[in-house]
Amino acid sequence: MTQVLLIAGHVPQPALLKASLEKFRAAGATVRLAGLFESADIDSDGLTLAGIRSLPEGAEAAHGEAFVRRISKGAAPRRVWRHVERDRWVRGHARKAQVLVALDAGAVYTVWRLSQRNRRADAVFGIAPALKAVADRQARPGHYALRDAFHTLPSAVIAARRTKRLARLGANGLYHRATSPTVMRNAVGAKVWRSAVSAPRLPDGVRARLAKRVSHSMAKGGRRAGSVIVLHSAAERMADRALQAELLVDAARRDIGRGHDDLKGRARAVKAALALADERYKKGDPKRAAELLSSALTLAFHRAIHFDGLSSPLMTDTAGYLAPFRDSTAFAALSAPRGRELPAATPPADRPMRLLVTTYSNANFLQPIMDRYAGHPGVEIRFLDLKEDDEIRPLARGGQRMMEHLLGGQRRFGTQVEHALRPHLDWADTVFVDWATNASAIFSLVDPGTTRMVVRLHSYEAFTFWPHLVDFTRVDDVVFVGDHLRDLTVDLLPPLSEPAAPELHVIANAMFLERFQLEKASPDARFTLGLVGVSAVAKDPRWALDVLRILRGHDERYRMVVVGDGLDRKASRAARDYDDLLQRDLDELTATGAVDLIGRTDDVPGALTKVGVILSSSVRESFHCGLVEGAASGALPVVRDWPFFADKANGARTLFPADWIVTTPEEAAERILALTGSEENWRTATASAAKHSLSTWDWSVVGLEFDRLLLSDEV
Incomplete structure (x- = not known):
């Protein structure tokens, strides 16, 4: 006889109950009933x-009337389970049952919980599935004997039927409790819900909501890979392209969030979002098109992909990586040239040239420029930090509103930007915008009139979506800090290669190098390696530690000083993973006194008096001021041929003298051993490097290049 236990959240309909019991009896089943009803x-x-x-009645007899009042509050799903989990009669028969049946939505959660304690039982919702389960058991007794012995999961189809009703009904917390992180931590629970998400005949809307909920709970429950798989599984079964794209984008983000990057999955998500963006743009829906473009761009330019790893797909195949965007009509509309009505004018001769220097938040590289022109008789200078301006700050935050405006929407936003920026543009003869990020993008939303626009791009921006929102037909000059960055940016931005493109310049960062020319603490400083700035994975300090290990294999006098803050572990899972490995290396080396972590200091010149070798271990750099400052201090420069640019026409090997460049830790150690073996060789090599640094990159030299850029009569 098949043992069946019926659970009811309210009084069953008498006629339906009687007819159902007759069918169970005819099928040879023994049936028991429990529920929230009176006898x-x-x-x-x-x-x-x-x-x-x-x-x-059972609760009152066992625990008293006060207990019944306490557990009888709330929705039916909660009340049923509170009674059942304390009822020995129900739990005893539930352990023996072969089919557990929820007669109504209020009983589904309880049946699911009971099925977790009795893995052999089929857990179903409704009489029809219950009768089918009984019939199946009697038709295939051998199969079910083996299943009961070895198979611990309820039927995937039955679980899916239950899930469909759960997703539709979601009775006041039942749905969320049944799909909670606690449930997902259990291997059985996670597998049941993965099967349910992929079940046939679920409506797309229901499947999407369920997939998101299950994915979220799996991630919270520690099943990060499973949280991605669930979203992909649901997307595969979607007919609704908008919901499919949404799930694919969510899956790619979760994948990156767990420190992994499925290139194919991410590319598929980007293409799906772009296809829908094109469709919405064509139908005159700039708001939705901008949302989809923003999703595609933030996914393609996610920091974990380009900043928190030792490689970037943007460098491997620039054209291929950007191809989906270049094929998109909506994206093309973002970067469509809008031009300017009038060319930039030559500043009047009867007054000083008015220079507006502006940025959004980051003015780290601007002080020497502002100091130079603050005292210049031919210049009147102002500084504007967009983040500190109460009117501009909310307009400059985020790119989605800018995108919507560029696609033909957000007209009020465009009016607000015009109103906020026009007074600054009307005052200035030249605007120098540092960083090609949101500051450059928002300024290019407005016709500058006759004001000359100059934008400086460092390195960070090239690996973000911001330069793609800048209308370069409204920019007169673009300044790069290295030839390698100019080449990369031209590859990224076709408008920079067109006849109407702005003038491109390469000017190094401003550095006062003479202040680093202090006497070394001792001749033994040549055995101390310096690493200045390790706050990004791209600095790859583990490469530098490999160099140190090789050197100490020859001579244990070699040690390393690390100047600057450590990695930002909150940036991404990829950054945390790298930092975990780095900390393990540092623990090993600091224990022997081989590494000294001095952290951030306001006296870098003083710290460098103890350093005899300065390293650049980075996979990419814009310029690496810390290296050049170290070389100017009299330390031996050893520069890794930055891998991001090693196979390009320009890179570290064209920026610095050839003898500074190495490709492997072994080559770095070889250079250091050869030139620090004697004090004489070390002093000769470092004097040459210091002379080159001062004559090439000191502000006394580079400042003249800025004069030619900003003060030349030729605009």
């Missing part, structure tokens, strides 16, 4: 029940 509510005459249990 008097069930007319047991003529009912073929092996047992009946009133949950409130």
Whole structure:
């Protein structure tokens, strides 16, 4: 006989109950009933029940009236489970049952919980699935004997049917409790819900909501890979392209969030979002098109992909990586040239040239420029930090509103930007915008009139979406800090290669190098390696530690000083993973006194008096001021041929003298051993490097290049 336990959240309909019990009896099943009803509510005459249990009456008899009042608050799903989990009669028969049946939505959660304790039972919602489960068991007794012995999961189809009803009904917390992180931590629970998400015949809307909920709970429950798989599984079964794209984008983000990057999955998500963006743009829906473009761009330019790893797909195949965007009509509309009505004018001769220097938040590289022109008789200078301007700050935050405006929407936003920036543009003869990020993008939303626009791009921006929002037909000059960055940016931005492109300049960062020319603390400083700035994964300090290990294998006098803050572990999972490895290396080396972590200091010149070798271990750099400052201090420069640019026309090997460049830790150690073996060789090599640094990159030299850029009569 098949043992069946029925659970009810309210009084079953008498006629339906009687008819159902007749069918169970005909199928040879023994049936028991428990629920939130009073015994008097069930007319047991003529009912073929092996047992009946009133949950409130049982609770009162076992625990008292006060207990019943306490657990009888809330929705039916919660009340049913609170009674059942304390009812020995129900739990005892539930352990023996082969089919557990929820007669209504209020009982589904309880049946699911009971099925976790009795893995052999089929857990179903409704009479029809229950009768089918009984019939299947009797038709295939051998199969179910093996299943009961070895298979611990309820039927995937039955679980899916239950899930469909759960997703539709979601009765006041039932749905969320059944799909909670606690449930997902259990391997069985996670597998059941993965199967449910992929079940056939679920409506797309229901499947999408369920997939998101299950994915979220799996991630919270520690099943990060499973949280991605669930979203992909649901997307595969979607007919609705908008929902499919949404799930694919969510899956790619979760994948990156767990420190992994599925290139194909991410590319598929980007293409799906772009296809929908094109569709919405064509139908005159700039708001939705901008949302989709923003999703695609933030995913393609996610920091974990380009900043928190030792490689970037943007460098491997620039054209291929950007191809989906270049094929997109909506993206093309973003970068469509809008031009300017009038060319930039030559500043009047009867007054000083008015220079507006501006940025959004980051003015780290601007002080020497502002100091130079603050005292210049031919210049009147102002500084504007957009982040500190109460009117401009909310307009400059985020790119989605800018995108929507560029696609033909957000007209009020465009009016607000014009109103906020026009007074600054009307005052200035030249605007120098540092960083090609949101500051450059928002300024290019406005026709500058006759004001000359100059934008400086460092390195960070090239690996973000911001330069793609800048209208370079409204920019007169673009300044790069290195030839390698100019080449990369031209590859990224086709408008920079067109006839109407702005003038491109390469000017190094401003550095006062003479202040670093201090006497070394001792001749033994040549055995101390310096690493200045390790706050980004791209600095790859582990490469430098490999160099140190090789050197100490030859001579244990070699040690390293690390100047600057450590990695930002909150940036991404990829950054944390790298930092975990780095900390393990540092623990090993600091224990032997081989590494000294001095952290951030306001006296870098003083710290460098103890350093005899300065390293650049980075995979990419814009310029690496710390290296050049170290070389100017009299330390031996050793520069890794930055891998991001090693196979390009320009890179570290064209920026610095050839003898500074190495490709491997072994080559770096070889250069250091050869030139620090004697004090004489070390002093000769470092004097040459210091002379080159001062004559090439000191502000006394570079400042003249800025004069030619900003003060030349030729605009």
